[in-house]
Amino acid sequence: METQMQNEIEDLSLAAPTMNSTENLAFTTQTCLRNKSSETDMGEEISSTRLDRTLPIFLKFSGVQFKVKIHNPSSVNPVKAVVSKSSFRLKIEQDRYKHILKGITGSVGPGEILALMGPSGSGKTTLLKILGGRLHENVKGTVTYNDILYNPALKRRIGFVTQDDVLFPQLTVKETLTFAAFLRLPSTMSQRQKYQRVAMIVKQLGLERCLGTKIGDVFVKGISGGERKRTSIGHEILVDPSLLLLDEPTSGLDSTSATKLLQILQGLVKAGRTVIITIHQPSSRMFHMFDKVLLISEGYPIYYGKGRDSMQYFSSLTFTPEIAMNPAEFLLDLATGQVNDIKVPNELFASQGSQEYEKLVIRYLQLKYKVLLEPKEMEEIHRIPKAPERLQLAIQVKKDWTLTWCEQFKIIFKRTFKERWRDYFDHLRLLQAFGVAFLLGLLWWKSNTATEAQLRDQIGLLFYICIFWTSSSIFGAVYVFPFEKIYLVKERKADMYRLSVYYACSTLCDMLAHTLYPTCFMSILYFMAGFKKTVECFFFTLSAILLIAVTSQGAGELFGAAVMSIKRAGTVASLVLMLFLLTGGYYVQHIPKFMRWLKYVSFMYYGFRLLLKVQYSGDQLYDCESRGGCQRLQSSPSFDTVNLDGGLQEIWILLGMALAYRFFAYICLRSKVDAYHI
Structure with missing residues (x-):
């Protein structure tokens, strides 16, 4: 039985074409299953190896909530408590939970880039970790991959690039990628093929100039921030992950480097990968590269949909900028409730100047999302065709170690x-x-x-x-x-x-x-x-x-x-x-x-x-x-x-x-x- 399952998985040719709509999932997976014979004549090319090609993963998440346990010590002055007549009534405040995410719903498929946006502390990174299977405790809601819940077999099909580039500072870029390739690529690949794979990734990410330079850190001089980020991405895409998650990949980069990085990610999704990134404030050019945008404020979603449709949605709610404004900056202002240069609905106009005005704006947007967007998204998720059984099987069978x-x-x-x-x-x-x-x-x-x-x-x-x-x-x-x-x-x-x-x-x-x-x-x-x-x-x-x-x-x-x-x-x-x-x-x-x-x-x-x-x-x-x-x-x-x-x-x-x-x-x-x- 196990041999049969493995054979079925190996028969999957998973070079998925770009997908821009959820309805194409069934067609994509069927096409993937037929393409195996067309790839057998590639000679010495890397894709002819036994390396698992990109397995299309369709990610759905519904009602995701997350809370952390915090301890708030009593704010009462202990000296005053001793001398106070009512000191015996004082009680130590019990541990309680703080809710970080308060019900997030959405979906993203192969060939799409989903951008998680919102102000600092809104819960973007937390949601990314949950979607990547790195947080499980105190999580409510459902997250499925090809309609299957997270399991250990998915570990090696998910690439996760953290905000802080976790790379050994004393190693060069070439050594970093080469060691990763020899560890993560299957033993059925020869040394020459693994070196070719590294060379291909280096060329794809434009790292030729810094191959012999150390990664570096605060004590060791090394490569630039953009090169570090691209090296981190290369470290993850060496094994063709089906789902690639990046936490603030443009953090610390100039506009040109950040745009170039997004262009690289666009190239990656064309191979059938599903990409999710958290991003704080992208340029207008970068914003239009996103297939989908999820805007989060205080743990609640206030927009989910296509990036190019976001301005139209908020205009329908009478939120329109009064000055020329970057769409991403406009969305972040709404997420923080700061609408100084933004026209607001009549329901909120009368409350301008009050101390609670910003919170009223955020609550208004959250309510509108609940009424207008969330039902549509829930309906969309249920209309998505179920993933073929063979794809479900492929992400349930845990890979053996690539090396002894x-x-x-x-x-x-x-x-x-x-x-x-x-x-x-x-x-x-x-x-x-x-x-x-x-x-x-x-x-x-x-x-x-x-x-x-x-x-x-x-x-x-x-x-x-x-x-x-x-x-x-x-x-x-x-x-x-x-x-x-x-x-x-x-x-x-x-x-x-x-x-x-x-x-x-x-x-x-x-x-x-x-x-x-x-x-x-x-x-x-x-x-x-x-x-x-x-x-x-x-x-x-x-x-x-x-x-x-x-x-x-x-x-x-x-x-x-x-x-x-x-x-x-x-x-x-x-x-x-x-x-x-x-x-x-x-x-x-x-x-x-x-x-x-x-x-x-x-x-x-x-x-x-x-x-x-x-x-x-x-x-x-x-x-x-x-x-x-x-x-x-x-x-x-x-x-x-x-x-x-x-x-x-x-x-x-x-x-x-x-x-x-x-x-x-x-x-x-x-x-x-x-x-x-x-």
Whole structure:
């Protein structure tokens, strides 16, 4: 049965022609089903690959409502409440909901651009997220795709371009699109075909000039705003999404760049895509490029229909501009109730000058929409022919992963290393590692264990080494997931790769740095400081340091994944590090019984004990010049709580901690990413 379903889907040739009316849906889909044979002779062209061609999706939404839970603390002054005779009557205001969307209805089909317009805070972006399947909680109403409710199979058929371009700043435009192509395009395509696909998108979006330029951010100089936006769009259309949603794609662009971007989108819809954008205030030229416009004010719709018919509709309500005005500016003035240069109906004329005048205008428009436009739109939705069963089937069958776990790992590992290598080999980081090693080597030059004081000094150096690499590894790992949260959430929403692949690549790439620097550090310090000059002891000591660093890295990842906040992650890491430092076994050896449990959860405690056991042996003699003669190291007060010949069970404890930290870090990361919305 499953094979038959897959075969039916593969038989769909989905290069839908441009549609400008809802009645053409049935014809469009039938035409799509007949066109497969005409596309088999395209040779090396990209469209001849196994890449799913654009599947026409007709989107309907009816009575969409959305509310968020807010908490309004009592506005009563607590000092006055205490002295007031009626203070006992005060009550804490309960949590309540704020309604963002209050019943939105509409539809859009293949070959059409729907523009969601309205003032800031009107609910445009919220509606876009709901239509893209990114918001589900506290949503009422129905949203269907080819008459089917949202399901996970639609994830990879929907492209979502956020208002803030979520792109890795250290990668070039070419690297960004190439990595996306290798991750998202099917494995049945050859490398050459994937490169051709990238080249085609680059040419289509006019990105040839900036291919080798970094994306950049506030700290890294990169491409222009228009080029960033086009790169974001290219990232999404690589896999021919059926439904493309863009949140404020023209934000921050000049009029020429914004118009060019809309022209690109017009070219995309001709391939049968359904495009929905939110836009604040387009130019008059851009406004006439929209097939449909949905104007929202305070969560209510006040106009829905063809863009070119909007002026005529409001003129029929006696809302006409008294001066030359951009249609988009005219609509936004109405949506905010600011009608200073607009003629208004007689019903509202008498209320001019009142404080509630703007709200009266908005309510009037909302009422007229309810009476005049909403019934027509509901009737139109019900008159739209039902999507063919094969198209419904196509959007219900979830695609398998385009690549295996190992193939995804190779691509993500390479991308992660390219993105982070500058941090790994930062000049300050190199200077810190080598500089501290030389400084400590000079301070502890040729140290020995001839006396109790000298032994104590050398043990202090070992504890400092433990602190240094513990803190370095924790703070090097704790910020990784909070910093990359927005990239991870975006790519996970698009089902680009498995979360386990990302986590494995992230921790292994970082582990390279967390092991490279301690190795160089100990290679310099070990022989300068006068530790045991044997190859075996050197490698045992180095292995212990690396194990401490790797365990600390896992702890840092756990703290970062648990809070997913840059500010809070640093605070949590500092508190835990201080706690582990105090219970590490150097400052306080004999901890009170009721606090003793703390040291057993401290990896610094086990790491420090391991270093002592590796570097010293209980039978080793010291303090030979004292009155009592030579003594065994085990008799030193420094080793009261450490059995130097008691085995190296700390290795297994640290390994267990390193694995446990990473396991719980992965669990926290999965729960946080799945719950986060962008």
